[in-house]
Amino acid sequence: MTDGEQTTDTTRQERASTWFSRLRDDICAAFEAIEDELVGPNPTSAHPAGRFERKAWTRDADGGADGGADGGGGVMSIMRGRVFEKVGVNVSTVQGEFSEDFRAQIPGADQDPRFWASGISLVAHPCSPLVPAVHMNTRMIVTTKGWFGGGADLTPVFPDDDDTDLFHAALKGACDVHDEAYYPKFKDWCDRYFFLPHRNEPRGVGGIFYDNLDTGDWEKDFAFTQDVGRAFLAIYPKLVRRHMDQSWSVDQRRKQLVKRGRYVEFNLIHDRGTLFGLKTGGNVEAILMSLPPMTAWP
Numbered sequence: 001m002t003d004g005e006q007t008t009d010t011t012r013q014e015r016a017s018t019w020f021s022r023l024r025d026d027i028c029a030a031f032e033a034i035e036d037e038l039v040g041p042n043p044t045s046a047h048p049a050g051r052f053e054r055k056a057w058t059r060d061a062d063g064g065a066d067g068g069a070d071g072g073g074g075v076m077s078i079m080r081g082r083v084f085e086k087v088g089v090n091v092s093t094v095q096g097e098f099s100e101d102f103r104a105q106i107p108g109a110d111q112d113p114r115f116w117a118s119g120i121s122l123v124a125h126p127c128s129p130l131v132p133a134v135h136m137n138t139r140m141i142v143t144t145k146g147w148f149g150g151g152a153d154l155t156p157v158f159p160d161d162d163d164t165d166l167f168h169a170a171l172k173g174a175c176d177v178h179d180e181a182y183y184p185k186f187k188d189w190c191d192r193y194f195f196l197p198h199r200n201e202p203r204g205v206g207g208i209f210y211d212n213l214d215t216g217d218w219e220k221d222f223a224f225t226q227d228v229g230r231a232f233l234a235i236y237p238k239l240v241r242r243h244m245d246q247s248w249s250v251d252q253r254r255k256q257l258v259k260r261g262r263y264v265e266f267n268l269i270h271d272r273g274t275l276f277g278l279k280t281g282g283n284v285e286a287i288l289m290s291l292p293p294m295t296a297w298p
Contacts, residue, residue, distance in 0.1 A: 009146075012218060016140040017093045017118040019222075021075075023138075023229045024091045024120055028052045028077055030237050031089075031124075034244070035081045041247050044127045050081015052089070057283040059094050071095040076286045080293070083244050085127040088289035093118040094280065098143075102279045107212060108143035116142040117280070119150070120229070121273070123290040124236075129256035130243040132156035132163060132204070133263065135290070136232045137273065138225045146218070148225045149211035151186065152232045153194050154239075155204030155263060157256045163239050164205045170235035171208045174227040178220065186210045196266055203266050257296035264295055 035049035058073035074092025081087075095116040103109040119139025126133060138150030154167050168187070175182035190209035195202050208228070213221050267274055267290050277287035 009142075012222075013093075013116060013118065013140070013142065016222065017091075019226055019229075020091050020093075020118055020120040020138070023226075023233070024075075024077060024089050027089050027122065027233055028079075030233060031079065031084060031087060034237055034240055035079075035083050037241070037244075038083050039245055041245075042128060044082040047082035050079045050084060052077045052079040057286060059096070059281055059283075070281060074283065074286060076283070076289060078289065081127075083127060083131070083240065085125050086293045087122070087124040088286075089120065089122045090286045090289055091118075091120050092282065092286065094282065096280060099279065106141075106143060107147070108145035111144045114143065115280070121289070122232075125260065125292040126240065126244070128244055128246070129157045129248050129252040130246050131240050132160075133260075133292075134232075134236050136229070136236075138229055140222075140225070145214065147212045147214040148221050149213060150225060150228060151190055151207060151209035152228065152236075153190055153204055153207035153209070155259070157252070157259045159205055160243075163242065167205075167207065167235055167239065170231045171228070174224070174231035175208065177227060178224045182210075182224070183208065194266065196262060196270070198265070198269070199262070201262075203262060254296065257294060258298055260292040260295040261297045264291055267291065 032049070032051060038045055055076045056073065057076065059070045072092070072094035074090060074094070077089045079087050097113040098106055098109045098115055103113050106115070109115060117139060119137060121137040122135065124134050133155040134152065135155070136152035138148065140146070140148050152171060154164065156163065172183040175186065186208035187206060190206045191202065193209045194204065194206065213224070215221055274287055278284070
């Protein structure tokens with residue numbers, strides 16, 4: 001596909017945005033099933049099972065302060081329950097123009113500021129300190145160029161080697177089907193990206209991260225991006241079920257809140273996705289969905 005064709009291939013754009021919405025539906029159903037299964041013993045066991053609440057949003061007329069010409073919107077899906085203290089699964093499809101000071105940072109936008117972007121973004125903050133928090137997102141972006149990006153990473157309060165191995169094995173399996181070079185490359189990228197330089201520490205135990213994926217074979221890149229989503233859906237509920245019925249202490253909860261503080265620091269200081277959303281006139285609530293409901297600093 002030539003660069004010029006990227007901006008006019010609406011069929012591919014529709015296929016990608018439809019996939020992201022379908023993945024959202026499957027994840028929400030899986031997480032609601034987990035809410036129904038909790039038996040305890042912990043302080044949230046007697047609470048009612050959570051359910052996702054969806055809220056649609058539309059990109060406002062001028063695309064926000066930095067957005068330029070606008071279009072599109074998205075749907076926020078938020079659940080507060082007894083397993084998941086807060087989990088958000090958001091989808092969006094937007095188009096517009098990048099601001100002058102942002103164009104140089106986006107491939108192809110220096111030639112033409114128009115863009116189209118669609119994706120899914122998920123962050124789960126469990127009630128139990130023994131259940132790892134998780135982040136997953138996949139996206140398709142089109143300027144005069146077109147590419148996929150995304151990944152998934154795990155952030156436990158108390159790292160569990162079996163959890164880490166299972167999570168990485170699932171992502172490696174998704175990668176290896178497409179290219180055995182993907183997993184080591186994207187794992188290293190994740191380790192470098194999800195790192196807090198001001199504290200000199202990783203955010204969690206990693207996963208994979210990729211961006212600007214354009215091999216020249218759109219179908220191949222789209223298939224890989226779908227498999228990343230499927231791998232996440234296959235493994236993370238298993239990790240939640242391994243620990244959600246274990247009892248936990250007040251001290252463990254306190255350490256969880258401090259760990260969440262690190263999560264907030266990364267997302268507000270270093271995360272490129274947060275910057276992209278704010279710079280393109282996205283919905284602020286949806287962009288900051290990743291922030292936990294409660295946190296603490298020592």
